[in-house]
Amino acid sequence: MNQPFIKQEKIRFKHIDYAGIVFYPRFLEMLNDLVEDFFEEALDRPFSKMHETNGIPTVDLKIQFKKPARLGEILTKKLWVKELKISSLLCGFIFENENKETVLEGEVTLVNVKIQEDRNRIKSEPFNEEIISKISNFIL
Numbered sequence: 001m002n003q004p005f006i007k008q009e010k011i012r013f014k015h016i017d018y019a020g021i022v023f024y025p026r027f028l029e030m031l032n033d034l035v036e037d038f039f040e041e042a043l044d045r046p047f048s049k050m051h052e053t054n055g056i057p058t059v060d061l062k063i064q065f066k067k068p069a070r071l072g073e074i075l076t077k078k079l080w081v082k083e084l085k086i087s088s089l090l091c092g093f094i095f096e097n098e099n100k101e102t103v104l105e106g107e108v109t110l111v112n113v114k115i116q117e118d119r120n121r122i123k124s125e126p127f128n129e130e131i132i133s134k135i136s137n138f139i140l
Contacts, residue, residue: 002080002136002137002138002139002140003080003137003138003140004078004079004080004138004140005034005037005038005041005042005078005079005080005138006076006077006078006079007033007034007037007076007077008074008075008076008077009030009033009074009075009077010072010073010074010075011069011070011071011072011073011074011075012071013071014026015030015069015071016070016071020070020071021068021069021070022068022069022070024065027063027065027095027104028061028063030075030077030095031063031077031093031108032058034077034079034093035056035058035079035091035108035110038079038138039056042134042137042138043131043134043135044134045131051115053114053115054112054113054114054115054125055112055113055115055122056110056111056112056113057110057111057113057122058108058109058110059088059109059110059111060107060108060109061106061107061108061109062106062107062108063104063105063106064104064105064106065103065104066101066102066103066104066105067097067101067102067103067104068103069095069097069103073097073098074097074098075095075096075097075103076095076096076097077093077094077095078093078094078095078096079091079092079093079138080092080093080138080139080140081135081136081138081139081140082107082139082140084127084132084135084136084139086126086127087111087112087113087124087125087126087127088109088110088111088112088124089109089110089112089135090107090108090109091107091108091109091110092105092106092107092140093105093106093107093108111124112124112125112126112127112131113125
């Protein structure tokens with residue numbers, strides 16, 4: 001049975017605002033870190049190599065903030081594939097606190113692109129069979 005990709009993250013001082021809770025843009029950075037880790041660890045496609053000729057930009061993002069997160073808490077971040085298309089992925093994600101309460105959840109659409117040599121143009125590109133096979137392990 002397929003499983004989500006899971007990482008944990010400790011809420012640090014750099015994440016919080018004056019109210020002592022995570023400042024919402026920091027959650028987007030944490031999500032991007034999760035996506036980057038997913039591509040490197042689960043798909044063997046690290047951004048450091050991929051971004052020489054390809055990319056995986058976010059083209060749509062839906063997020064619901066459910067509960068604040070505070071300094072010192074450990075969040076469990078989960079990412080899974082809801083839909084795999086020729087050159088794009090619709091992923092679901094959820095961040096939970098140590099009490100298994102949902103802190104935030106949502107969906108992100110990522111598109112596989114080829115970066116042209118002049119770096120001024122990008123064009124969607126189909127995923128290859130090897131990546132499709134690896135991505136398929138995370139379809140829930």
